[in-house]
Amino acid sequence: xxxxxxxxxxxxxxxxxxxxxxxxxxxxxxxxxxxxxxxxxxxxxxxxxxxxxxxxxxxxxxxxxxxxxxxxxxxxxxxxxxxxxxxxxxxxxxxxxxxxxxxxxxxxxxxxxxxxxxxxxxxxxxxxxxxxxxxxxxxxxxxxxxxxxxxxxxxxxxxxxxxxxxxxxxxxxxxxxxxxxxxxxxxxxxxxxxxxxxxxxxxxxxxxxxxxxxxxxxxxxxxxxxxxxxxxxxxxxxxxxxxxxxxxxxxxxxxxxxxxxxxxxxxxxxxxxxxxxxxxxxxxx
Numbered sequence: 001x002x003x004x005x006x007x008x009x010x011x012x013x014x015x016x017x018x019x020x021x022x023x024x025x026x027x028x029x030x031x032x033x034x035x036x037x038x039x040x041x042x043x044x045x046x047x048x049x050x051x052x053x054x055x056x057x058x059x060x061x062x063x064x065x066x067x068x069x070x071x072x073x074x075x076x077x078x079x080x081x082x083x084x085x086x087x088x089x090x091x092x093x094x095x096x097x098x099x100x101x102x103x104x105x106x107x108x109x110x111x112x113x114x115x116x117x118x119x120x121x122x123x124x125x126x127x128x129x130x131x132x133x134x135x136x137x138x139x140x141x142x143x144x145x146x147x148x149x150x151x152x153x154x155x156x157x158x159x160x161x162x163x164x165x166x167x168x169x170x171x172x173x174x175x176x177x178x179x180x181x182x183x184x185x186x187x188x189x190x191x192x193x194x195x196x197x198x199x200x201x202x203x204x205x206x207x208x209x210x211x212x213x214x215x216x217x218x219x220x221x222x223x224x225x226x227x228x229x230x231x232x233x234x235x236x237x238x239x240x241x242x243x244x245x246x247x248x249x250x251x252x253x254x255x256x257x258x259x260x261x262x263x264x265x266x267x268x269x270x271x272x273x274x275x276x277x278x279x280x281x282x283x284x285x
Contacts, residue, residue, distance in 0.1 A: 001065050002183055003029040003097075005051060005088065006072035008037050010144065011103065014176030015070065015183075016041065022184045031062035053084035059091035066092075068183060070101045073123070077115060077240055085123040089130050100134040101183065102127060106168065106194045107257060108138065113250035115243065124191065135188045137179060140170030140196030140264070141257045143278045146206060149248065153218055154283070159207045160221045162228045165252040166200035168260045171273045178267040187267070194261040197272040202252075206275070213279050225249070 002019060006012040007030035019028050025044050031051030032038045042048040051062030053074055063069055069092045074081040085102075092100050108120035120136075127134040146169050153159035178195055182188055201209075207220040223231070225246060232242045251257065265272050 001027055001029050001047070002068045002070070003031060003047075003063055003066040004070045004072070005031040005053075005062075007041070008032050008034070009072060010172050011142075011176060011179075012070075012072045014172055015072075015179050016046065018177050018180035019183065020044065020046075022180055029062070029066060031059065053088055056087050056091045056094075059088055060095050063092050063095035063097055066095065066097050068099045068101065068186075069097045070179065070183065071103070073103045073116075073120065077244070078119065081116075081119045082122045082126075085119075086126055089123075089126055089132070093130060093132055098133060099186070100127060100130070100132050101179070102134065102136050103179075104136045104138050104191075106138050106140050106196060106259065107251065108136070109256075112247075112256060113254070114247040114256065117251070117256070133189060135182065136191045137175075137182070138192050138194050139175050140168045140194060140260075142175075143169040143171045143197075143273075143275065144282075145169075145248075146275070146278075147282060148245075149203070150206065150210070153207070154210065154214065157217060158219050158221050159203060159210070160223055160228075160231070161203055162225050162246075162249045163222055163253055164203045164249050165255055166202045166258040167252055168194070168196035168200040168257055169275050169278070170195070170197045170264070171278050174264060174268060174272050178264050181267045193263040194259055195264040195267075196260045197275075198260055198262070198265060199275075200258045200260055201275060209276050209279060213276065213283065 025046050029047035035050050038048045049062040052058045071088050074084045104120040109117050110121040124136050204220050207218045210218040
């Protein structure tokens with residue numbers, strides 16, 4: 001059985017849908033915080049169990065009889081996320097899981113300016129020391145985050161942000177399909193190559209694409225880091241969120257998210273979704 005954690009999230013639910021195209025529903029299990037929100041999956045034959053990264057006993061039950069478990073990384077930050085991931089790894093080992101898969105990111109690093117990369121690096125070290133077979137999926141930067149980077153640009157016509165660098169924006173749908181292929185065909189052990197879209201683009205390019213999609217000008221305005229931080233603080237964002245957003249731009253300037261790799265397209269057997277098509281879909285929803 002393949003068990004997917006966080007199966008009500010953006011990525012987790014898409015992975016389950018892709019798995020349902022490839023294996024019988026009875027071979028799939030999900031671990032979710034609230035089982036009531038996954039009743040549709042239960043009705044389709046998927047095993048639905050309650051699981052919480054802060055509750056090892058719930059995870060032990062959710063992982064029962066699983067040969068593979070996909071750990072979708074926690075939405076928490078810092079030490080909390082690392083502790084939750086350790087709980088998930090320990091529970092999977094105790095449950096007798098043969099292979100753990102984890103959704104890392106393309107520039108997993110203990111020294112990255114972008115805090116989630118530090119969590120991914122720490123989790124990969126825990127996976128290595130667990131003694132279990134594992135696959136760490138080095139996912140490209142989620143394209144949905146680009147909407148957050150853009151702020152109010154689609155309304156105001158001004159994309160105001162600090163200096164940035166190219167990012168290989170990659171859609172959840174492409175990554176979900178690639179993940180399902182890896183789960184069902186067991187393609188990789190250890191750390192995967194970067195699973196990214198085929199191009200990396202910066203904010204100038206995003207502004208240009210948005211202008212064409214919306215058929216009205218979106219102007220890119222570069223501000224200093226201090227100006228941007230003060231802007232975020234004035235909007236009432238928590239300090240941790242401000243630090244994360246600032247870190248994204250600092251890391252992108254260093255080229256942390258600029259590398260592309262054909263592996264994802266090879267896995268899914270088609271071209272990756274372009275940022276233009278992603279933006280069109282996002283606006284239409």
